[in-house]
Amino acid sequence: MAGHGARGRSGGRPTLEEVAARAGVGRGTVSRVINGSPRVSDATRAAVEAAVAELGYVPNTAARALAANRTDAIALVVPEPETRFFAEPYFSDMLKGVGAELSETEMQLLLIFAGSDRERQRLAQYLAAHRVDGVLLVSVHADDPLPDMLSQLEIPAVISGPRSAGETLTSVDSDNYGGARSAVEHLLARGRRRIAHITGRMDVYGARRRVDGYRDALLDEGLGVDELLIEQGDFTEEGGRRAMSRLLEHAPDVDAVFAASDVTAAGARQVLREAGRRIPDDVALVGYDDSAIARHMDPPLTSVRQPIEEMGRAMIDLLLADIADRRPSASRDLERRHAVLPTELVVRTSS
Amino acid sequence: MAGHGARGRSGGRPTLEEVAARAGVGRGTVSRVINGSPRVSDATRAAVEAAVAELGYVPNTAARALAANRTDAIALVVPEPETRFFAEPYFSDMLKGVGAELSETEMQLLLIFAGSDRERQRLAQYLAAHRVDGVLLVSVHADDPLPDMLSQLEIPAVISGPRSAGETLTSVDSDNYGGARSAVEHLLARGRRRIAHITGRMDVYGARRRVDGYRDALLDEGLGVDELLIEQGDFTEEGGRRAMSRLLEHAPDVDAVFAASDVTAAGARQVLREAGRRIPDDVALVGYDDSAIARHMDPPLTSVRQPIEEMGRAMIDLLLADIADRRPSASRDLERRHAVLPTELVVRTSS
DNA sequence: AGGTACCGTGGGAGCGCTCCCATCGGTGAT
């Protein structure tokens, strides 16, 4: 593939020095060209670039990292035990966005698992040793010490779901509030009036925002919020089943359910079926995530799609910006950025 | 960029030299202790370890990589365009196994996307520059030049689905043949006699093995193989739909279908429903992969589970072994290893 | 006793790169 015409000196990759010799210039000049410094004459630059091409020169990352004290690598920290998170397309999609955006740069992506205590231990060492230039954090719990640790070490980091409205780290999120609103507004438009909500885990900020959206949609319609119609779930199928059972008990006249995740909706669906309620005739159902399950459910589930791949891209963008900003040290006072990306309601036959 | 000694003395990470001074030994000795060399006296080792602990010494990867000409990193190459592969739990599960096994070592995991041409270009450079000690290859097409490139560069590599029976790379696979057999034997045991098979893409070795297993199960039962009962699919839902339509046309008396993937089964299911065939009463259905779709299908789908997480672990084991074997160069003649892990039939109500 | 093996150890010599300073012409100003 790559035209490494010269695997040179008996197998060794060409070095800066060899390129310099070949181009008839000094080592420093080649370095400048490689790193895109403007202080090189056009003629020299051309000569160096030719030599680089001829020799198939590729910079040695290790040497560069050692000399420049940077790594050109960023870490994606994965809290592995969260199987829910892992199995959903969420992870894959985000990775896709991250990968796409990253491929525009010279940065490499390290995957670090921080599930077990030992793994977290290792991660701490990793970070302490500044083995990455920045960190991507996904699916972090409210009480996780990791984010604070990162701020303290002054390692640029971007978190995918902010932990609260006052998130200190740079963050990327989808519009949970708006997504929930659109789901409920859709149900209202369909004439439903007794719309229930099965929440996600309330220690997740996004889940709370969805509740807010649910409430406000009802209030803006002039309907009150019946607390009996709000049941707590935990994003899981089992949680959805339990919540739906309680719902049927406390509010048997429910005519629509907005669940905080597709999996939760699947659990709710099962209980509804067993109770003889038809979907959508008796009870309309809307989920969240627009996962494979939504498409394959019977009936296919209306769901709120999050632009996850775009979120991945945004995370990289923000992180790279943070890393760049950080370099001319002491410009720490840049305003923290928080990106919020729009969601989209995918209407299917369950509503 | 953090100038040289910049954060030096005050707050900088301790170096080997500093540990050596603290322990009252030479640099070389500390290096030996860090790397677990046996040629160090117990007393010295203890002293060094104490110094390491007191100073919180963590080796500088870049320096080590530069001096030792190795990277302590392995790459997981992801052929991104394969969205099918990416979205299925396959990827996540494998990653889980890889991560778990890797966390026992000092190796780090690099994720490299090789979807677009530009990405492949970069990957080639990457490999040419020997920026990783080894490579994990997943979901590789039969005509992909990557594997050969790896052999040529003599970079240790493990492939997750061998491309053929004569795979030259070290490989890990699940028992596609046995998995298919168990599915068909299960259907036979249930009294089915007109068992059809919707295949995967026939350029995938695993798909061919599944066909083999299907055939042999029938032959061993004393039943002939009716070629009309074998329809080609491509692992997708749409492929499943098309194949099932043809099947109903050519072999209307079909009483069971073994599909090469759950998604394919989902497509087949839809067509069966539309044709008024009940599952499992009229036609039993068995899928492959045991994905989320299988659990959530109506009726829940019997499926062949592959031990994907274990496959991930096995890949790492084999790769690390290859890397280790490689170091004392010229021991290239080690026999290529191929691990085949058993599958498990998960019986649900669709059969 | 002298010789031969080691063993544990110290430390020089790089690995390939970035930084930075010194150098060298060329330029416009005086």
Place this chain on the structure above:
DNA sequence: ATCACCGATGGGAGCGCTCCCACGGTACCT
């Protein structure tokens, strides 16, 4: 014509580590 100045360039000095050779010491041999 002279000088201060500036952009372009060369190359020394590390970055922190591993490799390996050399060294003194001890144990064992003849």
